[in-house]
Amino acid sequence: MTAGVAKAYGMRVNFEQLNPRACEYGTSTKKVAALVREVGASNLALVVDFYHRAVAGEPVGDFAGFQDLICHTHISTCGANLERGYPDMKDFAYYVELFSDLKKAGYHGTMSIEAPAENLPRQGEAALKMLRLADLESGGWA
Numbered sequence: 001m002t003a004g005v006a007k008a009y010g011m012r013v014n015f016e017q018l019n020p021r022a023c024e025y026g027t028s029t030k031k032v033a034a035l036v037r038e039v040g041a042s043n044l045a046l047v048v049d050f051y052h053r054a055v056a057g058e059p060v061g062d063f064a065g066f067q068d069l070i071c072h073t074h075i076s077t078c079g080a081n082l083e084r085g086y087p088d089m090k091d092f093a094y095y096v097e098l099f100s101d102l103k104k105a106g107y108h109g110t111m112s113i114e115a116p117a118e119n120l121p122r123q124g125e126a127a128l129k130m131l132r133l134a135d136l137e138s139g140g141w142a
């Protein structure tokens with residue numbers, strides 16, 4: 001219903017999977033992708049949140065069956081009490097692999113970092129530098 005109303009205004013609805021600790025609905029990327037396909041609206045797409053995937057125990061680079069639905073991705077670290085943070089150099093190998101997997105899946109969309117804003121100037125800049133290096137190490141975006 002939301003996608004139908006949004007379409008009349010030229011808007012797209014981005015449906016994001018959540019983690020099982022957040023709610024009881026839409027807690028698997030594949031389940032959310034199945035709902036997006038079932039609805040079949042041309043303006044309904046999938047957001048892949050790697051934080052939620054990690055908490056749910058989903059494989060990071062497995063996009064089989066839904067890679068064509070992905071419109072956006074989110075990243076952040078997943079702390080001891082599920083707190084979110086900025087990725088840093090200790091996560092470098094993870095992001096090289098993630099970028100490589102996204103490229104293999106044909107993804108050329110956007111990615112955002114979900115982390116506390118109070119650390120943005122210092123940690124955001126460091127995260128961006130690391131992500132750029134990881135991108136280059138994974139072959140760069142064509």
